[in-house]
Amino acid sequence: MKVELNEKPFLENGQHIVKISKVESGSSEHKGVPFFNCRFENDEGFVNHRFYLSEPGQPIIAELFQAVGIEGKNADTQELEGKELAIEVHERTYNDPESGTEKTIKAARHFKQVGESETSDSI
Template sequence: MKVELNEKPFLENGRHKVSITKVESGRSEHKDVPFFNCRFENEEGFVNHRFYLNEPGQPIMAELFHAVGIDDKRADTDQLKGKELSIEVHERTYDDPESGKEKTIKAARHFKAVGHSDTSESI
């Protein structure tokens, strides 16, 4: 059987310098919460991450926008496309409300400006 590969692999867990190559909006399947999804990508692979537009999501969105140099109180997610930053890729497990089973996904966290990718920074 011949197969055609049209996608990069998921990024390995750990810190990576990436570009935001795609930004899409949507609504969560179970609670209808609006979100935007970023595709973080480099030569080695990619990871997607949803940013929920609710109160718990505010600090995470603020960290992302700050890492790419957008510090406005109101910003357009289209401004994110093409921006470079450093992310930490990790796996996250949660209970899928639809099936009741555990589900594990790759996600991004600890967003840093390029050049500030160390987890320990000088004070």
């Protein structure tokens, strides 16, 4: 059987220098909370991360925007595309409200300007 691969692997856990290659918006499946999803990518792979537009999500969104140099109280998420930053990839486990089962996903955290991170992975 021939298999055609059209996707990179997930980034390994740890620190990476990445570019935001895609930004999409949506709303959560369970409560309809709006979010935007960023695809963080480099030559080694990618990770997607959702940023929920809720009060608890505000500090995380502020950290992301600060890391890519976007200032102000109002910004367009499309401004994020093409921006470079340092992230830490980790696995996060949560209980799925639909099925009640435990799920583990890869996510990003600790958003920093390039140069603030201790890693030098290439893009």
